[in-house]
Ligand SMILES: Nc1ncnc2c1ncn2[C@@H]1O[C@H](COP(=O)(O)OP(=O)(O)OP(=O)(O)O)[C@@H](O)[C@H]1O
């Protein structure tokens with residue numbers, strides 16, 4: 001290869017640097033979806049009868065449901081029979097330690113920059129430890145720091161393992177925030193969910209380290225159905241991060257996740273997502289379809305849930321992390337950065353449901369559109385008649401790069417309590433030629449200037465991320481917009 | 487160091503500079519004066535390499551290299567700095583972060599080592615102190631909500647840290663009160679050195695009392711029509727452009 005060609009390849013690869021495929025021998029469920037496939041998944045995970053019943057009842061419901069079409073998204077009809085609902089690297093049965101893991105898998109995580117050895121840390125600013133659950137297609141490869149966390153009573157394990165080790169907790173909480181009747185994708189997930197993390201923080205415990213799960217889709221033509229359940233018992237605290245990547249492929253792949261959070265009295269959950277699924281190429285070919293239901297139940301008084309998301313990937317993002325503010329004085333926060341470049345479409349936002357007295361919520365949404373992308377903020381603030389003293393602050397800012405993209409803001413407000421205090425602010429701006437030239441004249445090249453300006457635009461949200469991930473996220477923001485100007 | 491030869495520049499298809507010649511030797515301060523719309527800002531943007539300022543003829547030699555085809559960031563890295571007549575706001579990006587990015591980018595283009603965090607902080611704090619810029623202001627988003635005077639001081643700070651070889655100051659004095667003017671001028675004077683030149687664009691004699699130029703040029707109709715020593719500024723102040731230009735013609 002000539003030097004020029006190599007440089008060019010490096011440059012194009014840099015656009016999505018996680019687009020490689022790992023050569024792993026995998027085992028699949030038969031293609032398509034029917035009761036046998038669900039029985040297959042359940043059997044693979046050696047599930048108890050109650051779990052299989054849960055799946056089957058969801059499946060029977062799903063068959064009669066229709067895909068939602070209210071979002072501002074356009075895509076060809078998904079053929080749900082033309083995909084694999086279970087794909088897993090061939091490996092020994094049962095839970096494994098690092099020594100049992102296929103070296104090719106370890107190399108994959110190394111390439112992704114995810115530390116699977118307990119003595120390693122992310123290349124962050126601070127040398128703090130992060131526990132990792134690594135989910136590869138439909139199974140968890142390894143979960144680190146499990147033993148150390150267990151010493152303080154924190155349970156952190158794959159959900160398929162929790163079904164066996166903590167059935168009483170799973171039975172009690174699974175589907176208690178997002179019922180299997182909730183919506184088309186949530187019901188599908190309830191039927192076929194494969195892997196995700198389970199977290200339980202006992203009363204009064206402050207989780208001693210960041211917890212994180214990395215989702216990797218590798219196998220072709222397979223969907224991933226993440227299921228995560230986090231319970232913060234009274235007076236506890238946990239900060240959790242979810243990361244996602246997938247190979248660069250021509251066909252679209254489905255990721256339909258359900259995440260449930262439960263915060264009891266005085267508990268706090270900080271949930272951060274850096275979503276970096278393959279976004280499709282610059283002509284709009286390929287990319288992940290990301291249909292996600294994330295909801296938190298602030299069940300206890302003085303509880304708090306804070307969602308922070310950096311959405312840079314996916315061909316399609318359909319995602320509205322929400323908070324049900326049930327407990328008195330509970331607090332819900334939603335901080336979001338959604339970047340859509342080329343042909344990406346993002347329809348994302350939040351729902352804040354104020355049920356309890358003196359509940360408050362805060363929504364800061366930063367949407368960035370470039371290329372021919374469409375970016376929609378869709379948010380609901382609902383105030384129940386009994387929610388005296390409820391208040392919400394919403395700020396939606398859109399930034400446009402170029403003149404072929406679109407930004408849309410769709411705020412819904414339903415207040416049944418006349419005393420509620422609701423504030424809404426929205427702005428739309430563009431990166432001006434003047435601003436760009438100002439940066440250039442200081443020696444800052446175009447791509448870095450765009451990255452700098454966009455990072456500035458997103459600052460309020462980036463500040464919410466745990467320090468370990470903020471630096472990475474900033475770089476990602478820049479990378480996602482490469483080639484969007486000039 | 488800077489030699490502009492027969493420079494013709496089109497903006498939006500209209501010829502604005504029509505054969506500009508100018509030579510600035512190292513260490514000298516040259517002032518450009520001229521009526522509104524004469525092409526002063528156009529000259530400064532063209533030197534900095536702004537897109538849309540199309541050089542149709544002539545060249546800009548900087549240390550013997552014709553820079554007309556170079557991108558703005560390349561010119562900046564070679565030492566051309568423009569203090570803007572109207573500095574831009576960049577929300578969410580602190581002066582500190584902006585400066586660090588600029589210094590590191592320039593170092594990278596020049597193939598030099600980047601400053602480490604401690605070195606950078608020390609340099610910024612020292613320069614900020616001289617210009618009476620508070621720590622708080624360094625942390626605020628660049629130019630957002632800054633007063634006119636604060637913006638100009640910030641431009642001076644950037645210049646002090648980027649250490650250009652040629653600094654073009656476009657109406658550095660506009661919007662400054664007398665104290666701020668002195669402060670900015672002092673800042674500039676401190677940077678004067680045998681290997682740094684200045685191109686000072688202004689409408690007023692007053693700035694030139696503080697930053698004393700070696701040569702004054704009068705720009706009108708897209709070219710330099712008259713050059714002289716600093717007494718030229720006094721003549722202008724007394725008689726106006728029309729009379730002085732007419733007399734020269
Ligand atoms: N984008 C543009 N499109 C068309 N004409 C332009 C553009 N920019 C500048 N000009 C014209 O070029 C001429 C020179 O403008 P320039 O800003 O260089 O003047 P100046 O000498 O800096 O004036 P001032 O003293 O008012 O700052 C003016 O007639 C102006 O209208």
Ligand SMILES: [Mg+2]
Pocket residue numbers: 526527528571656
């Ligand atoms: Mg001007």
